[in-house]
Amino acid sequence: MSSDPWGRVDETGTVYVRTADGEQVVGSWQAGSPEEALAYFERKYEGLVVEIGLLEKRVKTTDLSTKDAQVAIDHIREQVDAHHAVGDLQALRDRLDKLVATVESRREERKQQRAKQSDEARKAKEDLVTEAEQLAQSDQWRAAGERLRALVDIWKGLPRLDRKSDDELWHRFSHARSAFSKRRKAHFAQLDAQREEARRTKERLVSEAEALSGSSDWGPTAARYRELMTEWKAAGRAQREHEDDLWNRFRGAQDVFFAARSSVFAERDAEQTENLKLKEELAEEAEKLLPIGDLKAARAAFRSLNERWEAIGHVPRDARPKVEGRMHAVERAMQESEEAEWRRTNPEARARAAGLTGQLQAAVDKLRAQIDQARAQGNASKADKLERELEGRQALLDQALKGLQEFGG
Template sequence: MSSDPWGRVDETGTVYVRTADGEQVVGSWQAGSPEEALAYFERKYEGLVVEIGLLEKRVKTTDLSAKDAQAAIDHLREQVEAHHAVGDLEALRTRLGELVKTVESRREERRAQRAKQSDEARQAKEDLVVEAEQLAQSDQWRAAGERLRSLVDTWKGLPRLDRKSDDELWHRFSHARSAFSKRRKAHFAQLDAQREDARKAKEKLVAEAEALSDSTDWGPTAARYRELMTEWKAAGRAQREHEDDLWNRFRGAQDVFFAARGSAFAERDAEQTENLKLKEELAAEAEKLLPVTDLKAARSAFRSINERWEAIGHVPRDARPKVEGRMSTVDRAIQEAEEAEWRRTNPEARARAAGLTGQLQAAVDKLTTQIEQARAQGNTSKAEKLERELEGRQALLDQALKGLQEFGG
């Protein structure tokens, strides 16, 4: 009989392994010596040790799934429990038990990780849904549309949730995108309609602008062009493919008109500048009539000058007040001379002036006599009162005498 600390072979060739529960039959060995029998089953044990070691390493260092790891453990445990090896089988059971704990721990870690990832994915998708629903109300069509497309890409990169939750969130997300697309489509349909209305309105404005381009009714036509420009701005923009062409036609028609008006105004300005020169010469000729010494000759000369003045035509507006003012000054001087001559030669006016002078002279003489009498009587207060009255009558008499002199007497 042969034995070692973990097993023995009896005389019949039966091999035993020692366990905590007593000896267990490993197998029968008839092909050689008992030592060879123990050595064979010891190699079986070493094989189990190697396999368990490899499994421990795989569990600790690779992403071996818990299911596959448990299946491998169960397979090795069956071999250990079959007692077909000689060695410390209890130690192998202990290692397998620890390995089970490790696998379970890894399973819990992965379950927790998956739960965390699921929660993060849920939160991420809920955030995407909330943002999509906010963007669905936006009028920033380009930016919001691009952002929604970006959200779709982000959604596709997130893990799936449980089917019910994932479907509910996707329904909200998809509904928000559809709502935005519907609003954007309605907006651009309305915009297209507005631009079509603008195109029709601007076609009419262009037609009128082109019809006015050869008008020579400068003032009213220029005013109408300003009104057309106001209407153009109020009409809004037409479609891009029409807007530039319509504007070029509209602006071109205005350019034709204003170029013609500018040319006409240039000719008019040249003519009015020449007219101003002529009128300045006439104004200088008229000013030589002052002061008026010969009323009849001055009147005749001014009439001749004025007839030539009227025949000349318009001068530049900004120069008109000054040159016309010079002529008006000469005209007023001649009129004043005529009025003075009329007063001087009017017999009725002369008689009235002479009569008033006589009345005032008599009143002055009377007051002078009354003052002398009052002083002779010693009535000083009466004399002073009469003297104040005399001062007023004397002032009136002086004015009347001056007026009478104007009549030459």
């Protein structure tokens, strides 16, 4: 019989293992010596030790699932419980029990981790839904559309929740995207309608602009072009493929008209500049008539100058007041000379002036006598009042005397 601390072989070749519950039969060995039998079953024990060690390592260092780990533990435990090895079987059971606890702990950790990930995924998806619902009200069509597409990609990268929660959140998310798409579609449909209306309006404006391009009615036509430009700006933009072509036609029509007007105006400006030069020469001749000596000769000369003046056409508008003012000044001097000559040679006017002068002179003499009398009587107040009246009458008399002198008297 052979034995060691954990087993023995009896004389019949039966192999036993020692346990806390007593000896358990391991098996029967007839092929060799008892020592060889113990060595064989000890090697089987070492195999279980190695197998448990490998499983412990897998549990600690890999993502072995709880289910697979438990199946492996149960498989080894069946071998230990079958007592087909010689060694400290209780130690193996203890290691398996500890491994079960580890697996359970890992299972709980993973459960908590999955719960945490689920909470984070729920929060992330709720945030995506909130942002999508806000974007659904945006009018920033390009930016909001691009952001919504990015949100879809983010959503796809997040873990799924429980079916009910995931479906509810996805429904809100999808509804927000649909609402935005509907609003954007309506907006661009309206924009297309507005651009089509703008195209029709601008077609009409172009037609009128082209019809006016050959007009020589410069003022009214230029004014109408300004009105057409105002209407053009108010019409808004047409579709891109029409806008540039319409503008080129509209602008081209204006250019034809304004180029023709500029050519005509350039010729007119040159003519008016020459007219100005001629009228300045006439104004200079007219100014040489001043001061007027021989009124009859001056009047004849001015009449001749004025006829030549009228025969000359227009001058530049900004130069007109100055050159016409020079002629008007000579004309006024001529009129004043005529009026003075008339007054000087008019007998009735002379008689009226002499009569008025005599009346004023008598009034002045009378006032002086009254002043002298008032002062002689010591009535200074009355004398002062009469002197103020005398000042007014004397001024009128001086003016009447001056007028009488113009008649040569």
